[in-house]
Amino acid sequence: MRIVTQYCCAVLAGTVFGLPAPAAGEPVPNAKPLATTRQQPFLEGIDTPPAKPQVPDSTRNVSGTRSEPLAACDIPGALLDVAEPVTDGGYEDCGIADPVRLAGVVSGPNTAKFHAPVTISCDFAKVLTDWLRRDVLPVAELEFGIPVAVVASGPGYQCRRRNNRPDGKLSEHALGMAIDITQFQLADSSNISIEKDWVTATGKGKFLQAIHAKACRRFTTVLGPDADANHRSHFHLDAGCHGQDCTYIICQ
Structure with a gap:
């Protein structure tokens, strides 16, 4: 069962914007706020259970030994180019085995592009593309009647540790599994x-x-912004493994 921290209700959002409620069989988990959320800032990787090491899943095989670029990354609606494996960086385990440069997404007659292509893994690009095409663009159309044209974000891949600390676990940015989004332009x-x-x-x-x-x-x-002061200006989104079975969700 998924545990959710400060889970924002998707059913309510669907009611407000006239979007479909979650399908049967996919109940929204009960919220379980962290005890220390209001006392101290959220620290990426500190306030969560230890990640399960060596999970045998393609989304975790980021710094693998692929010597050739990914042949294809087939994502409907994604504007992307397959890139050479990323192996450089300041820390040993930084890198992406299956990187792509995602320039934007297309949904019907609408195209939303990043200010500059973001470098992320193919697996993460699939999740990000789905969110942009199926959630962000439709909600903008319903609320404003105007499509999103530009998504402002960070570069995606960054070889660094969590919260830019000098030690500790690598950030999901260092594996191509995260992005920071600051604003949208209609x-x-x-x-x-x-x-x-x-x-x-x-x-x-x-x-x-x-x-x-x-x-x-x-x-x-x-x-x-509700997580802590470090995130007051952006959404941090990642698909990292949290908890022993990688099903722990952090939503703040």
Whole structure:
């Protein structure tokens, strides 16, 4: 059974925006807030159970020994190029065995592009593309009647430790399994800033709350302004393994 920290209700978001409720057989888990959430900032990898080492799953085989670039990364609606395996970095285990450069996504007549292509693993690109195409773009259309045109984000891959600490576990960014998103730009050039619009009682605030809730059904870690001051300006999304069976979910 999945454990959810501060789980934002996807059913409520569906009610607000007129989107379908979660399908039967996929109940939303009961929220179980961390005891120390309000006393100290969330520390990536510190406030979660130990990750299960050596999980035999393709999403965890990031720093593998692939010597040739991935032949293909077939993701419907994704605008991407397959890249050479990433092996460089400041730490031994940094790298991506199956990297792609994701430039954006297409959904019907609409195209949403990143400011610059992000380097992430093929597996993570699938999850990110699904969230953008099936959640972000439809919610924007319902709330504003205008499609999302640009997604502002970090580069995806970064060889560093969690929370930029000098020691400890590697960040999921170092494995191509994470991205930080700061804002969205609509086709009319209006901006939706996570830092400025998250708590506002406006359409922009409702949009951000809704896509945050939906992200918690796709990613294993979703951190936003409610998590701590370190995330006041962006959503951190990753698909890392948390807990002994990799089913622990962090949603803040």
